[in-house]
Amino acid sequence: MRRLSVTLALFGFAAALIFTRMFPPVVGLGTTVRLPVFHGALTWANLVLFGLMALVGAVAVLRQTELWYRWSRALRLTAVGLWLAGSVLGLIAASITWDFTAAGQSPLLLLMQEPRMRLQFAVALMGLAVLFVPVVVQSPRAEALLDAIFATGVLTLLYFTMGQGSDLHPNSPVMNSGDPKMKLIFYGLFIAQLVLCSGIVAGVFATSDRPHRSE
Secondary structure, three states: OHHHHHHHHHHHHHHHHHHHHHOOOEOOOEHHHHHHHHHHHHHHHHHHHHHHHHHHHHHHHHHOOHHHHHHHHHHHHHHHHHHHHHHHHHHHHHHHHOOOOOOOOOHHHHHHHOHHHHHHHHHHHHHHHHHHHHHHOOOHHHHHHHHHHHHHHHHHHHHHHOOOOOOOOOOOOOOOOOOHHHHHHHHHHHHHHHHHHHHHHHHHHHHOOOOOOOO
16 A cells, blocks of 8 residues: 555655646736646645545444544544645745735735635644644544634635635635636546645555554
8 A cells, every 4th residue: 555655645746746837927927827726736646635524434433443543643644644744735835926015014914814814824733733633632532523613614714615715815816717728637636635635645545553442
């Protein structure tokens, strides 16, 4: 499994870079648009991981087997880890591509006024807390239950946040564009990110040999 996970991760990452390079420049941002596009596809893939985390966590609570506990833990580490990395990437993308010239306050304060940016950092902070739970709670079933609750909460918060207005964050510019080429490249990038994520999850699972006791 470790060899397969490395292959998937490398192939997905290479494909993601290729699709990112293929994304056409746009008026105003030029090729800089590729950074937020890469971040957007990664966020989509990350949300798929959270969906699987909620599902697998719930199954692990019901089945109470070592196999399901390990998959739940692998999804937790990968989903939260990628979200933390994505939060940093999103902050960099926003600072480069958003226009703060007419603002009368600092860019950081403006960023924190955006509902999606607040959600991104709130989930990052909660994710860090979830990662530290196993240090205190020595119960794989409790960990799996927390995984299911946390991931479901993330998806629920996202659903309500997407309905709020946004002054700076563009509302799905690729999906709302009339260029089918942009959409196809973005979907290819998204699939490549999924392959990358699956390789990471499989790798974490393969190295997750911490003994769990069934309850």
